[in-house]
Amino acid sequence: MAITERRGFRILKPAGNAAGQKRFVVAGLTPIMLYMIFFAILPMVWAVALGFFDYSPIRAGSGFLGLGGVNPFVGLDNYRAMFDDSQPARVFRMAVRNTAIFAALVLPINLLITLPLAAVVESVHDRFKRFFRAIYFMPTISSSVAVAVMWGYIFNPSQGLLNTLIKAVGLTPPKAWLTNPSAVYFGVPLAMIAVIIAYLWQDFGYNLVIFIAALQGIPSEIKDAAQVDGANAWQTFWKITVPLLKPTLLFVCVLTMLSSLQVFVIFDVMTNGGPRNQTTPLVMSIYENAFRYQNMGWAAAISMVLFIMILIITIIQFRFLRTDWEY
Amino acid sequence: MTTLPRTASQPKKKFRLGRLFSQSGAYGILLVGLLVTLVPFIWMLLTSLKSSQEIIQIPPTFIPEKWTFESYRTIFSDPRVPLARFYLNSFFVAGSRVAITLFTSSLAGFIFAKYKFWGAKASFSFILMQLMIPFQVVMIPAYLILVKLHLVDSLWGLIIPSMVDAFGIFFMRQFIESLPNELIDAARIDGASEFGIYWRIILPQLGAAMATLGIFTFMGTWNDYLWPLVVITSHEKRTLPLLLTWYNSVHGTRYDLTMAASILVLLPIMVVYLMFQRWIVRGISMTGIK
Structure with missing residues (x-):
């Protein structure tokens, strides 16, 4: 069918008909x-638009998508209101602060646990590793x-396990982990610390x-070579392993963030x-409002606001998530 | 790492980070990690096997003085908790989403991987752009769309807005690109239709990719909480995580009951995990899927 004779050779043309392929792609x-x-672009545009309206679904607005009329256009008022002295604005600013504290604490602690632990897991026998x-x-x-x-x-x-353990070793545990608004350590509420522990x-x-996967991908010859040159294990880890992990490290930072x-x-x-809203994150504030x-x-x-925070992190990722070398 | 005896020809093999802690130190650290990971699970399980009198003791016991299935019996016999119904809700939503996502991702992934057409690059970038839009940001309009479609308080409302997964398409395209073109050309010569090629030639090759994407879609849907919280309002339509928060709010301090309910919610996902552990770990290692 798609075979033509030419100069004695049988040449295979791309089989099938182009129209059929086009139909399939389009369909x-x-x-x-x-x-x-x-379901993705419309909601995104709609969300941007909503931010410029005083919109509530219980009022049937007159305009397109119910925007307008009793749900009036207010320009940047919603954004200006974020700096007000009103109760919703204060809760919002707390939510931004809480989310920032949460992310800023989770990221380094997570890395401090997972990277060394991954190195330890990597160092033991395969069966135990799995x-x-x-x-x-x-x-x-x-x-x-x-x-x-x-x-x-x-x-x-x-009745909780943690306070029982703390008492068992002879220390005095906090009277309330999750409900005491005046328990604040270094500017971080105790309830926030408790949630961070659970989240970690x-x-x-x-x-x-x-x-672990990234560590397995580093050829052992590189580390061996460093050791032949007289580097100790600690130096090898910091000078060889960690730099080679840089792309992974960045990827993990962005994802965790x-x-x-x-x-x-x-x-x-x-x-x-x-x-007292000490542990209200931004998404909860969106949901509640x-x-x-x-x-x-x-x-x-x-x-x-959340979108812009996420966008900044994503752009940083695209900026830096390029490596200039391969191994 | 190595079980070979150290010989003169490989003197430096063991001289790695592991040496820093020494092997026994490494195992010590791993065991501490093991305890921290497992004790909360064990505590949850043991609590669910205590009697209602025992859980209010101060200080609490760790190992039950009297082992009992009282809490599970209470849950099973509670007329407000038709468990089978809630399991069915969760399985229905997760199963549908897995099936639909696998279909749309593999179809679009196939088209982007193996066809050259006008606008291919633009449409693919358009799909990748969706990855930058977090769900929480479009949650409000997505809800308003469901209102217009009359899908609020319906399990379909949990399925229909997530039938196409940008990451799934990207993931499938990467995988299908590596399949040889000869496979497709041969089928065309045999007169297969384009959809026939997708259905009979490509799909059967996608086992590993389908398993990975399917498992992650299942787990993500099974554990999903925020969107069901927004969409579902009637009790009998709750998925398991919603059931659990409701149950927790009703029986706040009856920890024997709430822990038993938590175990019941965790059980299916743990079974899936133990069955597909390899796939899950490999999937994350390869793609950073979450």
Whole structure:
């Protein structure tokens, strides 16, 4: 069919008909692209627009998408209101601060645990390596709600495991981990510290697995060569392993940052934002304003702040996530 | 790492970071990590096996004085907790999303990997752009769309907005690109239609990629909380994580019950994990999928 005779050779033309291929591409891709426009682009544009309106779904607006009329256009008012002295603005600023504190603490502590631990896991026998890796990853695949319910119990002041252990070694535990607004250490509320502990416990397995894979990818000849040149193990780790891990390290930093900016479940279940909004993260503030107070214009404006924070991190990732060398 | 005896020809083999701690030190650290990881799970399990009198003791016991399935019986016999219903809800949503995502991702991934057409690059970048839009940012309009579609408080409302996964398409394209073109050309010569090539030639080659993407979609959906919280309002339509928070709010200090309920929510995902552990670890190592 697609074979032509020419100068005695049998030449294979690209088989099939071009029209059929084109039909397939159009028929397969059009619904997917339309779907994406409807469920990804439209919501994004809509979210940006909502931020400029005083919109509540309980008022039936007159204009397009219910924007306008009783849901009036207010320009930058929602954004200006973020700097007000009103209660919602104060809660919003606390949410930004809480999210920043959370992300800023989670990232370094996570790296300090996972990178050395990955090196240790890497250093033991293969069979044990797989065993430990499998166990360490269990919290990560667990449902965040179950993890949060469990840690809520562990932090229970009288019946919880943690205070019982602290008492058992003869120390005085805090009277309340999750509910005391005046317990603040170095500017970080105790309830926040408790949630961070629970979050680190759940999340460390993910970065650990990535680091182990990256360490396995470093050829041992490079490290051996360094040692032949007289480097000790510590120097080898800092001067050889860590620089070679740079792309992975950056990737892990960005991912950890992004997921801690989007944190919600563990706060919602363990503290519900309390005490006194000391543990309200940005996403909770979006959720509460949009769906509890039905104040969606204001909530959309807050979501834009979150979006810009995430965008900055993503751009940094694209900027720096290039390597100039291979091994 | 190595079990070979150290000989003169490989004197430096063991001289690695492991040496810094020495092997026994390394195992010591790993065991501490093991305890920290497992004790909360064990505590949860043991608590669920205590009696309602025992859990209010101060100080609490670690190992149950009297082992009992009382808490599980209480949950199973609670008429407000038709467990089978909630499991079915979760399985229905997760199963549908896995099936649909695998189909759309592999189809679009195939097209982007193996066809040259006008606008291919632009449409692919368009899809990659979606990766930068976090769900929490578009959550409000997504909800308003569901209102217009009359899908609020419906399990379909959890499925329909996430039938196409930008990451899934990207992931599948990478995988399908590595399949030989000869496979496709041969099928065309045999007169296969383009969809036939996708369905009978490409799909059967995608086992590993499908397994990885499928498992992660399943786990993500199973553990999803925020979107169901927004969409679902009636009790009998709750998925398991929603059931658990509700149950927790009703039985706040009955830790025997809440821990048993947590175990019941965790159980299926733990089974999936133990069955597919290798795939999951490999998937993360290769792609950073989350």
